[in-house]
């Protein structure tokens with residue numbers, strides 16, 4: 001198979017059942033979210049951005065460059081489930097922050113909120129370290145999949161409960177570098193479970 005200069009949905013044949021959010025829509029919405037974030041924090045006290053690996057890498061890179069303040073970044077890796085498409089609610093820290101959080105305003109940067117279990121756990125975990133405030137920014141949210149209530153300050157797009165890939169989101173580590181967000185065709189993960 002031949003690839004174009006960047007990974008494009010049209011190179012994926014029938015692996016996606018539809019494009020849900022285009023690169024262009026992501027960029028436009030991210031700029032709006034950045035303006036909102038800038039307005040919500042005092043100019044001399046910008047938040048520490050905490051990205052959740054690996055999915056939030058694209059959102060973090062784009063959001064941080066859109067923000068008009070010095071965006072300090074740190075990263076955590078947590079695992080709620082491995083290569084599967086279903087959440088278990090069991091959260092494990094695979095990589096912790098390098099930054100002490102006492103007195104800091106923290107903005108968690110996420111790719112997607114599904115059941116909310118991961119974020120609810122993470123928010124509480126960061127608060128317990130003495131952060132002054134912990135807010136959540138997510139590019140995507142699946143409102144109909146919520147199992148716990150999580151207060152999310154900044155949401156890019158509310159989407160249906162289908163499993164999506166692209167813009168950092170993977171299925172078995174594939175599709176992360178797709179520039180749009182698409183619905184993964186069920187035949188790609190058929191047979192799982």
Ligand code: XMP
Nearest residue numbers: 087113114115116117118162163164169170
């Ligand atoms: P919960 O259910 O805890 O899940 O809110 C959050 C994490 O689950 C992953 N996730 C997805 N990954 N496509 C993906 O590639 C999806 O549709 C999807 N839904 C949830 C993701 O890692 C997220 O951080």
Ligand code: MG
Nearest residue numbers: 055169170171
């Ligand atoms: Mg994943």
